[in-house]
Amino acid sequence: MKILIASSKYHPYYWGGGEYSVKKLAEELSKYNDVEVEVLTFGEENNTEVISNVKVRRIKSKNIYWSYFAKKQSIFKKIIWHLLEAYNPRAGEIANLIATEIKPDLVHFRNIEDFSTSIFKYLSKHKIPTIQTLNTYFMIEPSGTLYRTSKAGYFIMKIWEQIFRIKKYGSNWLSAVVGVSQLTLNEHIRRGYYRNSKQAVIRTGVQKVNSNQSKRKNDNITFGFIGNLYETKGVLEMITAFKILKGQNINLIVAGAGNSDYSEKCHKLAKDDNRIKFLGKTDQETFFTQIDVSIIPSIWMDPFPRVLIEAYSFGKPVISSNKGGAKERVVQGVTGFIYRNEEELIESMEKLISEPKLISTFSNNIKSWAKIHEGDDIDQYYSLYKEIINTPQTD
Numbered sequence: 001m002k003i004l005i006a007s008s009k010y011h012p013y014y015w016g017g018g019e020y021s022v023k024k025l026a027e028e029l030s031k032y033n034d035v036e037v038e039v040l041t042f043g044e045e046n047n048t049e050v051i052s053n054v055k056v057r058r059i060k061s062k063n064i065y066w067s068y069f070a071k072k073q074s075i076f077k078k079i080i081w082h083l084l085e086a087y088n089p090r091a092g093e094i095a096n097l098i099a100t101e102i103k104p105d106l107v108h109f110r111n112i113e114d115f116s117t118s119i120f121k122y123l124s125k126h127k128i129p130t131i132q133t134l135n136t137y138f139m140i141e142p143s144g145t146l147y148r149t150s151k152a153g154y155f156i157m158k159i160w161e162q163i164f165r166i167k168k169y170g171s172n173w174l175s176a177v178v179g180v181s182q183l184t185l186n187e188h189i190r191r192g193y194y195r196n197s198k199q200a201v202i203r204t205g206v207q208k209v210n211s212n213q214s215k216r217k218n219d220n221i222t223f224g225f226i227g228n229l230y231e232t233k234g235v236l237e238m239i240t241a242f243k244i245l246k247g248q249n250i251n252l253i254v255a256g257a258g259n260s261d262y263s264e265k266c267h268k269l270a271k272d273d274n275r276i277k278f279l280g281k282t283d284q285e286t287f288f289t290q291i292d293v294s295i296i297p298s299i300w301m302d303p304f305p306r307v308l309i310e311a312y313s314f315g316k317p318v319i320s321s322n323k324g325g326a327k328e329r330v331v332q333g334v335t336g337f338i339y340r341n342e343e344e345l346i347e348s349m350e351k352l353i354s355e356p357k358l359i360s361t362f363s364n365n366i367k368s369w370a371k372i373h374e375g376d377d378i379d380q381y382y383s384l385y386k387e388i389i390n391t392p393q394t395d
Helices: 017-029 067-072 075-086 091-102 119-125 154-171 182-189 235-244 260-270 284-288 306-313 342-354 357-373 376-389
Strands: 002-006 036-042 047-051 054-059 106-109 130-134 176-179 198-201 221-226 250-255 276-280 293-296 318-321 336-339
Touching: 002 017, 002 091, 017 036, 017 306, 017 376, 036 091, 054 091, 067 075, 075 154, 091 119, 106 376, 119 130, 119 154, 130 182, 130 376, 176 182, 176 376, 182 198, 198 376, 221 235, 221 284, 221 342, 235 250, 235 260, 235 276, 235 342, 250 260, 260 276, 284 306, 293 306, 293 342, 306 318, 306 357, 318 342, 336 342, 342 357
Parallel strands: 002 036, 002 106, 036 054, 106 130, 130 176, 176 198, 221 250, 221 293, 250 276, 293 318, 318 336
Antiparallel strands: 047 054
16 A cells, blocks of 8 residues: 655654654554555655655645744734645645655645645545644644633634634545544544544554663762753743752753743753753753653643653653643653642652652663553554555545
8 A cells, every 4th residue: 555644844854753753654654565655745846855765755835935934934924824724725736746646545644734724625536535643733723732821812813713614624524533642632623623534543652662771870860851942841840840859969951952032041040050951952862861760841732742752762751741642651650750730740859869769660661561562653553544545435
């Protein structure tokens, strides 16, 4: 069977963990004997290349700009872009390209941005089954995060209402929809999306645990955060909680870059505590080999933070907020802790400080848990593809 994975961004263009998941899916599927994989994505020029044995076809965006450059655009252009994401007649050109040149048995939309939700109906007319994975809230909220610190004006709100009404209609043409967490899927379903689509939850699979990297190096306990330094990530809240802890045998490492104003606030808050260290943008191995416990302090409903799976791959226990899909992969008191507020975050860290052997126990639990779930997302997608392809397509 030929599977076309459609993603607004693909290697080497990354915004976050989602793009890494897309690349992993394409490369792992290409190892199946009965699967031919191709990736359709966007770029500054039309071209085709092969990346890690996967054919990648890049086309220019049919919207007024490619979302990879969204941060450089004016508010007016962004509104026009969102309107075209709801309905763009030029999406028919992409559908024709897919139907006449690529000719897949199924199209899997991993990131719908730049394709426009109107492409679902165009592909339905070509009798090509479609699947969409929900790893953001882009279908129901303009920023894709469901996190807002200010209210839009009446006129803007009315525009958004119309945009999402059209998107909801477009969602009815999909063959199937997949949430990377139950939470993410539920947020869409309760708003009336995907009424005609098969629904499933496929959580990001766990990688094989690197046993050598999971061992503690000394008696000190090092907590760590890695990711973009944005308000939604909750880094300020994490630093505030850590500073309350007593003792010099504990450290906090913060790795990543992001919003300059927010990053400055984080540095300012931490400057009087020599136990806190900032690494800047850092690769996974450098970061995870320096920490004992990974903290995911998100204050938004993150669909599924990929850093959780990365931490597990290094055998690192996770302390995560209960905001978002991470709580569906952290086994409370077995592979880490889930907390609801600052007090519980402090309690979780204090528990590991007072009982450091728990870190090794959690790490061993992660190894056992990972053996069960290693690569299960790829197998689940493979099974879903076969099921949808073998289901007769209706108008």
